[in-house]
Amino acid sequence: MGEKLSDSQLREVKEAFSLFDMDGNGRVATKDLGSLVRSLGLNPSEVEVRQMAREADTDGTGKIVYSEFVAMFTRHVNNVSTVEEIVDAFRVFDKEGNGYISAAELRHVMLNLGEKLHEEEVNDMIREADISGDGHINYQEFAKVLLAK
Structure with a gap:
């Protein structure tokens, strides 16, 4: 399942990340993570947002750097795609x-x-x-x- 994001998806992610990078230092506060991923089309629960924050904030600073965010976001997008594929397959059968x-x-x-x-x-x-x-x-x-x- 280790798929990568397309170039257009990466551009969209970078643009959204930049909007939430309030001070332009290449970091987004973990408190803004829910809004950031929702702006990119995911709809995680608060529990899932906290899990994503722990996953992406690898150094525990309360800030997420772009590369950490992209890695975490890619895993979650791929997981959502897999779940949707399973639901579709189940409906067929x-x-x-x-x-x-x-x-x-x-x-x-x-x-x-x-x-x-x-x-x-x-x-x-x-x-x-x-x-x-x-x-x-x-x-x-x-x-x-x-x-x-």
Whole structure:
């Protein structure tokens, strides 16, 4: 998942970072981090903002330098993209829209689409995913399987 931001995304990030760099010293206060990432299209909770601040403020100064911000922001953007892809994939296979896919459907998908897996790997994934053992896999179970892949 170690994707990089595109040139246009990097320009947008640099521009937004500069707007929040109040004294022009190449640093943004951690207290402004929530507003900064929201200005770039993410919508983190306050808990997530605090986690991002701890992650980006590697030296504990209460200030975030541009390179630290870009590294942290890239990880979070990639994570959001992955979650959106999983939600989209789940919706494709949840034909009835009831919030579940059958273990048989998951088996078919994993054996035949995309990166083909061995029968034993698929059996292990289904055993892990079908936590309740009812033959149905809900969104959380599905996401866990795909993220572990």
